[in-house]
Amino acid sequence: MTQDCQPRNGRDGSPLGLARRGFSGCIKSIEVAATVHGITAVELERRLLELGFLEGAAIEVVHEGPVGRDPIAVRLNGTIIALRRREAMAVFVT
Amino acid sequence: MSTATEIGAWHFALVGTPNSGKTALFNALTGGRQKVANYPGVTVERKAGLLQTPAGHRVNLIDLPGTYSLRGRSPDEEITREVVLGRLASEPPPDLLLCVADATNLRVALRLVIELKKVGRPILLVLNMIDIARRRGTDIDVEKLSNELGVPVVTSVAVRRGGTEELLRRMDEVVEDAASAPVESTWSPPSTGDLRAAQREADRIMRVAVGAPKRPDTLTGRVDAVLLHPVAGLLILLLLLFIMFQAVFAWARPLMDLISSGFDILGVMAHDALPEGLLQSFIQNGVISGVGSVVVFLPQILILFLFILLLEDFGYMARAAFLMDRIMGGAGLHGRAFIPLLSSFACAIPGIMATRVIDNRRDRLTTILVAPLMTCSARIPVYTLIISAFIPDRQVWGWVGLQGLVMFGLYAAGILSALGVSFVANHFFWRDNAIPPFMLELPAYKVPRLRSIAIGVYTRAMMFLKRAGTTIFSMMVLIWFLASFPRPPAGASEPAIDFSLAAIFGRWIEPLLAPVGFNWHISVALIPGMAAREVAVAALGTVYAIEGGKEAAEQIGQTLASNWSLATALALLVWYIFAPQCASTLAVIKRETGSWWWMAITFGYMLALAYIAALITYNVAVALGAG
Numbered sequence: 029m030t031q032d033c034q035p036r037n038g039r040d041g042s043p044l045g046l047a048r049r050g051f052s053g054c055i056k057s058i059e060v061a062a063t064v065h066g067i068t069a070v071e072l073e074r075r076l077l078e079l080g081f082l083e084g085a086a087i088e089v090v091h092e093g094p095v096g097r098d099p100i101a102v103r104l105n106g107t108i109i110a111l112r113r114r115e116a117m118a119v120f121v122t
Numbered sequence: 123m124s125t126a127t128e129i130g131a132w133h134f135a136l137v138g139t140p141n142s143g144k145t146a147l148f149n150a151l152t153g154g155r156q157k158v159a160n161y162p163g164v165t166v167e168r169k170a171g172l173l174q175t176p177a178g179h180r181v182n183l184i185d186l187p188g189t190y191s192l193r194g195r196s197p198d199e200e201i202t203r204e205v206v207l208g209r210l211a212s213e214p215p216p217d218l219l220l221c222v223a224d225a226t227n228l229r230v231a232l233r234l235v236i237e238l239k240k241v242g243r244p245i246l247l248v249l250n251m252i253d254i255a256r257r258r259g260t261d262i263d264v265e266k267l268s269n270e271l272g273v274p275v276v277t278s279v280a281v282r283r284g285g286t287e288e289l290l291r292r293m294d295e296v297v298e299d300a301a302s303a304p305v306e307s308t309w310s311p312p313s314t315g316d317l318r319a320a321q322r323e324a325d326r327i328m329r330v331a332v333g334a335p336k337r338p339d340t341l342t343g344r345v346d347a348v349l350l351h352p353v354a355g356l357l358i359l360l361l362l363l364f365i366m367f368q369a370v371f372a373w374a375r376p377l378m379d380l381i382s383s384g385f386d387i388l389g390v391m392a393h394d395a396l397p398e399g400l401l402q403s404f405i406q407n408g409v410i411s412g413v414g415s416v417v418v419f420l421p422q423i424l425i426l427f428l429f430i431l432l433l434e435d436f437g438y439m440a441r442a443a444f445l446m447d448r449i450m451g452g453a454g455l456h457g458r459a460f461i462p463l464l465s466s467f468a469c470a471i472p473g474i475m476a477t478r479v480i481d482n483r484r485d486r487l488t489t490i491l492v493a494p495l496m497t498c499s500a501r502i503p504v505y506t507l508i509i510s511a512f513i514p515d516r517q518v519w520g521w522v523g524l525q526g527l528v529m530f531g532l533y534a535a536g537i538l539s540a541l542g543v544s545f546v547a548n549h550f551f552w553r554d555n556a557i558p559p560f561m562l563e564l565p566a567y568k569v570p571r572l573r574s575i576a577i578g579v580y581t582r583a584m585m586f587l588k589r590a591g592t593t594i595f596s597m598m599v600l601i602w603f604l605a606s607f608p609r610p611p612a613g614a615s616e617p618a619i620d621f622s623l624a625a626i627f628g629r630w631i632e633p634l635l636a637p638v639g640f641n642w643h644i645s646v647a648l649i650p651g652m653a654a655r656e657v658a659v660a661a662l663g664t665v666y667a668i669e670g671g672k673e674a675a676e677q678i679g680q681t682l683a684s685n686w687s688l689a690t691a692l693a694l695l696v697w698y699i700f701a702p703q704c705a706s707t708l709a710v711i712k713r714e715t716g717s718w719w720w721m722a723i724t725f726g727y728m729l730a731l732a733y734i735a736a737l738i739t740y741n742v743a744v745a746l747g748a749g
Binding site: 073074075076077078079082093094096098099101106107108109111112114115 | 226317322325350447
C-alpha cells in the first residue's frame with residue numbers, strides 16, 4: 029500500500045511550500061531552517077515525520093486554500109494532510 | 123480516579139492517532155456507561171467507561187486523547203503519555219493498551235505501535251473500520267501483520283452491532299498471556315532518527331502484510347473538489363454557518379421561551395403557595411429562577427453540539443478549519459475557532475463549551491478569552507431599550523435607519539474588539555510567542571452514526587448541567603442574596619432593593635462610575651444585572667420603582683429618557699459591549715479552563731475595556747453637547 033518513489037537523480041529538491049496544485053513528485057529531504065518557525069526546527073521536523081512525511085515517499089498537492097493559496101493539502105500515501113506553506117517550506121521535493 | 127475504579131477490575135487504555143475511530147470504538151464498547159470529568163489540575167477531559175469481557179471480567183476503559191506519538195506535545199498528549207507509562211498518580215497503570223488504527227490508513231498508526239511496544243505493556247492492535255478497507259479491496263494479512271509487529275492484532279467494526287465481538291473475546295486471552303511476563307519500559311522520547319527508523323520499519327511491514335486497495339476511495343476526492351473549492355467551498359461553508367447560527371439563535375428560541383415561562387409559572391405558583399416573606403422570595407427568586415437560568419441554556423447547547431458532532435463525524439470540521447485558517451489566522455485565531463465564536467453571537471456559554479473542538483491549549487484559551495465579546499442575544503434587550511429611548515427613529519443618507527445603524531455599530535464593535543484582543547494576546551501575552559503550526563489530517567468522509575452522535579450530545583448536556591450548572595446556580599443564589607438583604611424596615615415606601623447589599627455596594631461604587639456618567643440607579647442595577655445581561659432591564663425598572671417588571675419595558679424607556687442624558691445612555695451602550703455583565707459566562711470559563719485565574723483575567727480585561735470605552739464615550743459626548 030505504500031507508494032515509494034525514486035528521487036530523480038541530478039536534481040536538487042525544491043520546497044513543497046512553493047509547489048502548486050497538481051504537483052506530483054517525491055520527497056527528497058526534510059530540512060527545517062531554524063529561524064522562521066514558532067517552534068524549534070527539531071520539533072517541526074519531528075511533527076512532519078509523525079504525520080508520515082519521509083524521504084522517498086510519493087507526494088501530490090491536491091488542494092490550495094482560498095486565501096493566498098494557503099494552506100495546502102497534500103496526498104501522502106493515500107492520506108490527505110493539510111499544512112501551511114510556511115511549514116511546507118521544510119519539505120524538499122523533486 | 124477512584125470514582126470509576128473497582129477492586130479487581132482490569133484497567134485498559136484506548137490509544138490511537140486522531141481520526142482512528144477511537145471515540146466510535148469507545149462508544150461501542152462502553153455504550154452509555156461513561157463518565158466525563160477532568161484530570162486533576164489540568165483542563166484535559168478524562169473519558170472513562172465500563173465493559174465486561176466474555177469471561178466475565180469487569181474492565182475500566184479509559185479513552186486517551188489522540189496522539190501521533192508519546193512525546194507529549196500538548197497537555198492532552200502529555201496525559202496520554204503519563205497514563206500509558208503508568209506515571210499518573212490518579213490513574214492505575216493500564217493492564218492492556220488497546221491501540222486503535224484505521225484499517226484504511228495504517229501507515230502512521232503502525233509507527234505508533236512500534237513506539238508503544240517500547241513501553242513494555244501488553245498491546246492489542248485493533249484494526250478498526252475493517253469493513254471499509256475490505257470494500258476498497260485492501261488485502262490485510264492479519265496474521266502476518268501480527269507476526270511482523272510482534273503484537274496481537276484483531277479487526278473490528280465499531281459502528282456495527284456485533285462488530286466488536288472478536289475484540290472482546292481476545293481481551294481475556296491477551297491479558298492472561300501477558301500477566302506472566304512483565305517487561306520493563308525502554309521508552310524514551312524518540313529523536314528524528316528514531317522516528318525515521320520506526321516509519322521505515324512500518325513501511326516495510328506495510329509492504330509485507332498490507333496490499334494496495336484495488337478500489338481506492340474516490341468519493342472523498344470528488345466531494346473535496348467541491349467542498350474545498352476556493353469559491354464554492356467558501357460559499358458552502360458560509361451557508362452551513364448561516365444555518366447553524368439560525369439554529370442556535372432562532373430555532374432554540376421557542377424552546378428557551380417555553381422553559382423560561384415554565385419556570386416563571388413555577389415561581390408564581392411557589393409565590394402563591396408560600397407565606398409572604400424571606401422563604402417565599404428565596405424559593406421564587408433564588409432557587410427556581412436560579413435553576414431556570416441554568417436549564418434555559420440547554421436547547422442552545424443541544425442544537426450546537428448536534429451540529430458540531432455531525433460535522434466532526436462526517437469529516438467536515440478539518441475541512442472548515444482548512445478553509446478558514448488564513449482568514450482567522452490574521453487575528454491570531456485558530457481555523458477551528460470560528461464555530462465557538464459564531465455560536466457566541468447567540469450566547470457565549472455554548473460558544474465557550476464549543477472551544478473543545480480546538481486541540482491546542484493556547485488557541486483554545488485565546489478563543490475563550492474573546493468569545494464573550496461577541497454580541498450575544500442577551501445584550502439585545504438592553505440595546506433595544508436604550509436605543510429606542512434615546513436614538514431618534516429617522517433615516518440617514520436617505521435610506522438607512524439610524525437606530526439600526528447604531529445596532530449594527532454595536533455588533534461591529536464587538537467583532538472588532540474580539541479580533542483586536544486576540545491579536546494583542548497573541549503578540550504580547552503568550553510568553554513563548556510561538557504561533558502553533560497548522561498541520562492536520564483531512565480524514566476520509568464518513569456517514570455519521572446516529573447512536574454515536576446521540577451519546578456525544580447527551581454527554582455534553584449532562585456535563586453542562588452537572589458542572590457549569592452548579593456554579594451558575596450558586597452565583598444566582600448569591601446575586602439574589604445581595605439584592606434581598608438586608609430586608610427593608612416595616613412601612614418603607616422605597617423599593618426593597620434600595621435597602622439591600624446590592625444598593626449599598628452600588629452606592630459605594632457610584633463615585634467610581636460617576637466619571638463614565640452612571641448615576642446610582644445604574645450602579646445599583648448593574649449588580650442584579652450580573653445574573654444575565656437582560657436582567658438589567660428589569661433591575662432598572664425595580665430601582666426606578668416601576669411596577670410590572672419586564673412587561674413595563676416601554677415605560678422604563680420613557681423613565682430613562684427623562685432621567686438620563688444622551689451621553690449617559692451612549693456610555694451605558696458602550697459599557698454593555700465590553701463589560702463582563704454575565705455571571706454564567708464567568709462560571710463556564712472557570713469550569714472549562716479549570717482555573718479561577720482565567721476567569722479573573724477575562725473579568726479584569728473586559729471590565730477595564732468597558733470602563734475606558736465608556737469613559738471616552740461619555741466625555742466625548744459631553745464635549746459635543748450631549749451631556
